[in-house]
Amino acid sequence: MADNVLSIEGLHKSFGGLKVIDDVGFAVKRGSRTALIGPNGAGKTTVFNLLTGVYPVDEGTMVLDGRDITRVPAKDRVIFGMSRSFQNIRLMPHLSTVENVMLGQHARARRLGDLLYPLGLMPGNRWARAAKEALEDAGLETYPGQVVANLPYGVQKRIEVVRAMISQPKLLLLDEPAAGLNQVEAQQLLALLEKVSASGVTLLVVEHDMHFVHNLCDHVAVLNFGKKIFEGTPAQVNDDPLVREAYLGSDTSMAGQQNAAPAAGAADAP
């Protein structure tokens, strides 16, 4: 369907004997802001890892903007219009902030002429300018020699979003972008994502902070133990008995979960 930027069908993935993704299927509408939520260990990050080709799928198909990407090598998927941020920050520690963002441009610069263009010798070249502008748009300032390893967590987290954004994806996958951000930073992130979304990019966001989800997203899919248990609007999700049970094993409101600390665990991989 041309209306869907992404459609997943019958996705299966096991690690060893552990079934982590069990017959998951859902679609992401073009231009939508879809949330993928679920309790710790539900398999959300694994879905991202399968989508981006970190792991091969056991079964199932993934179609991105009309193209079957299930067997496309990981390095080529970004060219087809999909990029991501990581739950646990995966910036390049020895690269400057601007260079990290310029890595995000790589998919658009794979011709020999682009690969041999001396970025570092031409201050103010269009690639560096675009990277700096994108950072400024996100409310981030840079200075020369700024190595990302020394930056505060919240800043690094947003640099990740900028790096993913600058590849000009059709679909942006964000794995817990608001986790660890303070109120102000989360607000800035929200504004940034609104802007990205308004520019026509479809968002698929994994997020524990339900407040954030309610503010940003128009569609929600819920995973639990590798199975999709719900799909609908953010308004409906609170009232769904299966979802409430998944989160709490009881009928307490989900809103109380918004501060649940996201566990790191196996999410360290991709």
Place this chain on the structure above:
Amino acid sequence: MSGYLESQLIILCLNVIYAYGIFLPAASGQLNLGAAGFITIGAYSSAWINASGAPMYIAIPASMLFCAAIAFTIAFPILRTRGVYMVLATFAFAEVVAGLIINLEFLGAAAGYPVESHADYLVVVPVTILVVLLCFFLMSTRLGLAMRSIHDDEAVATLFGVDVRLAKVAAFTLGAALMSLGGALYGHHYNYIETQTFNVLLSIYILLYVLLGGTQTAWGPLVGAAFFTVVPEALRQIATASGHAWIADSRFIFFGAIIVLMMVFRPEGLVTRTMVDRAATPFGGGRSGAAPAARTA
């Protein structure tokens, strides 16, 4: 130029070229202990081509192409290995090269091989400068950025569209060509080569120059090779001049101590990325540790 200065300059130049040959793979995270192997191939192939009638300026590029072809071929199995296993694989490769040459009668076997054309410093120095410039250029390109990204996080580089295998093979192959160039120049300068000169100690030193100089910027191998060529020689000179032979005798202890201290205090090498950027913008740079924080926060 005095004979002594010239001889030191040549050694420095050769070490710099070798170092860049190891730096290119190191910048993308690959530890190559096979320098001696590539240098040997370069020295012998250029000498042989030269002896077969081709002038030096044909023989040297031809030897680089030959060495690059070999490197390209072995890159695929070797680059499947990682970390210390890659160190061992490249070391083994160099041993195989030495073992082959020493059994090849037409290359003089254990007796060594004379080299016809002579390259003096008027050849070696400009070529070295070109190599340095080429590497600075390369590291400033997007390919250089991709290589440094691979060094930091291969998986993430892949997800942003970097062809990790291609970049690694390119770095390894180009590095081998540079070492071949260094080996060829060595041969043409001294006009005599034997495999024993290019032993594992040479490979270790070159890898040390690079790791201690720093693999983050193209300054690293230059500073590393210069430091480790000049300091031991300076110590030797001081020993001779002052008549304190013990300085000369103990310079290897001193040298070893420097290496240990550097590994403790500058584990990322003498020259780091931040240092170069700060030096380039003495007034524009932000204070270290100053949070660049959000403008509007």
